[in-house]
Amino acid sequence: MSRFSCRLAGLAVLALALLPASLPANERVISAEASDPQTMGWMEGFPPPADKLVMQPESDFFGFPKLRWTVCHLRELLPTEVVSRGLGAPEPLDYALDEEAIDALTFTPLGREREMTWQQSLSANYTDGVLILHRGKVVYERYFGCLDEAGKHGAMSMTKSLTGLLAEILVAEGKLDDQTLVATIIPELADSGFGDATVRQVMDMTTALSFSEDYSDPTADIWTYSVAASPLPKPEGYEGPDGYFEYLQTVEASGAHGEAFGYRTVNSDVLGWIVSRVSGKEVTELLSERIWSRMGAEQDAYMTVDAKGTPFAGGGLSAGLRDLGRIGLLMLNEGTINGRRLFSGTGRGRHPGRWRPSRLCQGGVHDPAGGSYRSMWWVLHNEHGAFAARGVHGQTIYVDPSAAMVLVRFASFPAAKNAPIDPTSLPAYQAVADYLRTK
Template identity: 65%
Template sequence: MLTLQHSFALLPLTLALGLTSVSGHAENTSLTAKESDPQTLGWRQGFPPPKGKLITQPQSDFFSFPKLRWTVCHIRELMPTTEVSRGIGAPSKLDYALDKNIDAITFTPTNSKRPMTWRQSLDANYTDGIMILHHGKVVYERQNGCLNELGNHAAMSMTKSMTGLLAEILVTEGKLDDKALVASIIPELAKSGFGDATVRQVMDMTTALDYSEDYADPDADIWKYSEAASPLPKPKGYSGPNGYFEYLQTVPKKGEHGVEFNYRTINSDALGWIISRTTGKAIDDLLSERIWQKIGAEQSAYMTVDAKGTPFAGGGISAGLHDMARIGSLMLNKGEMNGERLFPTAVVDNIEAGGDKGAFAKAGYKQLNNGSYKSMWWLFNNPTPIYAARGVHGQTVYVDPAADMVIVRFSSYPEASNGKIDPTSLPAYKAVANYLIKK
């Protein structure tokens, strides 16, 4: 029997669903990237794999390090998923102009005085796949760990940025009014905390909700959310909400909307609902139609689903590294891809303009000081706009238009919080940008 309720056994599932930004189990963080390589550790290898090398649902805490390093490439083998189809045409060609000097670029981590090379930073961050595009060409690529060119990797909360992008497209195209109240679009949410928030407040996560992600509290809302969202059969006697849509209706309001940024995944799921109600299409289908089928993707992506088939708009995507690089290019080129315009330039202009810095500051992200959050993209503190999709354990699509550079990274850092990963990655990205600009 599944005894998920208020149980720590749920944490892995929660993490697998990409819900959290807090640190996960990291009992074994003493293992280096090389030592924890899933090939080396032999997870699920052999016919059958030996007992100690199994990774299964739900007992084996598959999202704990070092198992995590296998799991991020194999989500679909552990739970139901839905395809984000690439279509059936030929993939677009990626142009390569590899630059071997990048490995030796040095930078100083923000939490250290000792310089580090770009190459060293990859292992420091347990990088599974990384790609740098400059002037539209791939200047750097590396795939290792669980990842290869035929693999998909969990995008975690980068999913939110895809959902936010779809919403921003609809707003720009006049199909969705970002000033409308949520209740006017989703009457079922009228009595919830979302009801009198505007679509824009949901998009920028400035909703005021009574919702706790305190993992130390067995009664925290995150547990109920996870249980509602689980695609596995509910435990006997379970009478709570089933699925994202039912759960969202239970979230009360707390405070005033529009005042404070609070990073809560439920906003992305509410936005997914708004998008689907507006367009009549599920997020996976819309993402396929508007993005994946249009960018010349090499691989179909996929999304986890709840028990009713609702794709997880807040964290469910797994995708290929090359295709996430194509997404980065699409953003850098403000909606143009392979000579075709997929959406108006205003979509990216709106994101680049950033969100409410005052509201963002209240959330207290020290390393993202003077940043903001707009349409589910993170804006950094910089004279020119730099923005990123970000997911726990080190996922990013980092776009620096002034440097004409995109960096895409999949990784499986032992701890979830990007606060641990940013010190050796954000300054590394800047150093690479400086090198490429001067090149």
């Protein structure tokens, strides 16, 4: 396992890190405007016409362009558990809007020659919502597609970063030792590939597992995993694992843990299991108790669950845009929001100073292409010390400490992988950060 300190790695890191850049030909042709769910008329009418129905599971509800409706309506298709904000009053964000100036900012997309404005990037990215905070105040906020300020959007793999945050909180409090072997905490995993990995290796995804997450391969493990995890009744005669916990026990090792980073969602589900076993609470409940009910959230969030009620710690969260802005502020400000400290990487725990959100890039595990992943947050190793939560189809919470900037974007880009969306995203974020640093 190679660790390294902050270095200037440039914006290409994550764009290159995340696999195929190609889009199926039919997905290229429909623009953000033409694929707007309202324009498409998905689920409109009483009843919606047959060709406008988005149903689970037969209608390919997660395929583009239906995807653009589905990302705001996951609870209408799947069982879910609440992440409660509690019953108190929300604490509204402060505003210092500067939208005209930001819209006009220009940048050169990675690998291209012609400049683009920030405003142009929004439809290029199939943006559903974007919120930018500078020194704790909202400077930019826009909604498109299926989203509005009272809506919720699938966070996809950004869920992992919240699971990672919960684990770090437990580590800092001395309730979880990240050097413990997984089997010590979850004996059911002793015979699986996870058994002899440390919690830290799971947190940083340096476990060595036989698990293929190549969505383009119909025999990939990710599909067996999907069937196991589905909350819907299993197919007739199905005898495989039911639910996340049963599936995880079937994952085998492949090589030695700790030697290389490998992005596999099952690590997040194991971490969710660890967090629950150690805390005695579901991930949803702990997330509510430690974060959602204490950060002044405006909305409840929710997580999809398997048939046994286990929340999908690797990708099941849906939340409001502003509430993920609050998560970004917490990460930027070392666990503090609205003058209250919700968590801390320093002080009380057994690992003082080990994990400080704003210094993520001092830790981090080397990604083969140059990025790194620490406690389920991506570290960019750029000159700004930026780090991010990221999810398929363009989701991000992007934190730039040097610019005191938090940027949250929900999107429904046709392709899942971030590779084709990063070229018009990462340099755009950098341009906004550069602008905000001058203010």
